[in-house]
Amino acid sequence: MRVFSSVVLPAFVTIALSVTASASQAAPVKVFILCGQSNMEGKGAIKHLEQLLADPATAKAYQHLRNDNGWIERNDVFIKYNDDRGQGKLGLGYGTPTNRFGPELQFGHVVGNAFDEKVLIIKCAWGGRALAVRFRPPSSGKGDYTQRNRETKELEPLPEETYGEAYRDTIRIVKETLAGIDQVVPDYDPQEGYELSGFVFFQGFNDIIDQKKMDEYGQNLENLVRDVRKDLDAPKLPFVIGELGQQGVEPEKRYAQKHFAFRKMQEDVSKLPEFTGNVAFVKTSPYIVKDGESFDGGYHYYGRADTFFNIGNAFGEAMVKMVKSN
Template structure:
C-alpha cells in the first residue's frame, strides 16, 4: 500500500467513528413498562405546534421521549409532530419535561398524533382528511397501541376546536367530544385515563364568534361534568403573528398548564396493562 493510500485509510477511520458517535444520542434504552408513563397528544395544529424552534427546544432529556414518525422512541426535541412541514414548538415537550421533573423515578413517552386543520368529525374511525391525505383516527390508533407495548398510558392531551367554530359543527361539538373520549378510552383500555383539553386561543386580532363561544362552552361543560377531565385556560397567551397559532413562549406556558392540571388531579383508578 502506498503512503497516500495508507494516509487516506487513516483519514477515513475517524469519519466512520464520528458517524457512530453521532447516531448514539438517538439510541434510547427504555425503562420497565411500569416506569414508562405515556401520554397521547391529539387534536389539530395548536396541539401539533407551530412555534419557532429555539436552541432550548433542541435540548434532549433522557427521561422525555417521543414516538417518531417511524414508530421509534427517540429523545423529545421539537418539533415532535410531523403532520405538516411547518410543525414547530408545541406544548407536548414542555408538558413531558414538567411531568418528568415532578416524578424523578419515571420516564415520559409522548405519542404525537395531532393533525393540523382537522375538525373533530375527522377524529372518528374511517374518516379521511383531504388536505393532509391522512386518516387522523385510524393513523393514531395503531401508533398508540404500538406504544402501549412499551409503557402505560397515563393521560390523553387534546387541543382542537378551531375547525369546529362554525354554526353547524359547533352545535354538535360536545356530543362528538364525548363520543371521542369514550371511544379512545375503550379502544386503548384506559377507562379512567385523564383527559385534558386546552382552551382555544384568545387573540384580539381574531375576535370570537358565537360559534367559537359555543365550542368553548362545550369544552368547559364536558370537563365540569365528566370524571377525570380537565379544562386548561389560554388566558394571557399570545399568537405568533397569524391570530391563529400560539407563539413558542405561549406553547411552553400552555404545556406547563397542562402539566399542572394533570399533577393536581386525582390519579386514575386503573391504567392500561
C-alpha cells in the same frame, strides 16, 4: 394487566406475592398521548425561543431548555410523533415544521419532573382535522357532510372512510408504538412494563368555522373521551381538554359570542358527573400575546414560543394533578 385469584393463601405466601408484585410494577413507563390538529402539531417558533433566552428579562423561565452545549434532550422523557415525524429523547424538533415546537416540549418537562418513572409521549397530530369528520369517534356514527367534486363541481357525500380517519390513526399509532415500546424507550424493561397515564386533546378550529360541526361538537367530544378509553382499555384514563383559545381572553366582538359558546361546550364536557376528577378543561386563551411580535400571522397563537411553552406547561400541571389524585 395482572390478575390475581381470590384463593385464600397462608400469610407468608400472601406477603411474598405482594412484595413480588410491587417489585415488578415498581417503575412502569408512564405513557401520555398528545392528540389534535395544527396547534398540537406545534407552531411555536424556535427563532422566538432563542430571542426569549437571549433577553435577561425572560431567559430564566426557559433556561432549562438549553445549556452551554446547545438544546437539552431529556434522558428520562421520550417521544414518538406520528408514523414518520420522528422519535427519540424529548427536545426540540418535534413540531411541524421542524423549526417549530408544540405543547409537548414543556409538557414533557413538567411530567418528567413530577414522576420518577420514565415517560413516553406519543404525539398524534394533523392539521385541518375536524372532530365532526376525521377525528369523529365511533360512538358518533357516520356524519352527513359533503364535499365538492373537482370535476363536476357538484356537492357529493364525503366518502365513508373519511369519518374517523384521524381517530383510527391515533388509536393505531398508540397501539403500534406500545407494541414496540422497546424501540422508543431505551433499556425498556418488560417486567416493569408501562401504564397509560393520560390523554391531551387540543383541537377545534375546523369545527368552530362550520356552524353545523360546531353544533355537534359537545356530543362528539363526550364520545371521544369515552371511545378513547374503551379502545385503549383504560376506563378512567385522565383526559385534558385544551381550550380553543385562539382569539385570546377577549375575542374580537364579531367572533366573541361564537368563541365563548365553543369554549363553554368544551368546559361543560369536563363537568359531566362521570368525568369528575378525571377530565380537566385547561384554558389556553390567557397565554395569547396580541400586542407582541407575531411569528405566524394571525393564526396558531401567533406562532409565539412563550405561548406554546405556557400552554404545554398548563397541560402538564393539570395532568400531573389528575394522575396524582387518582
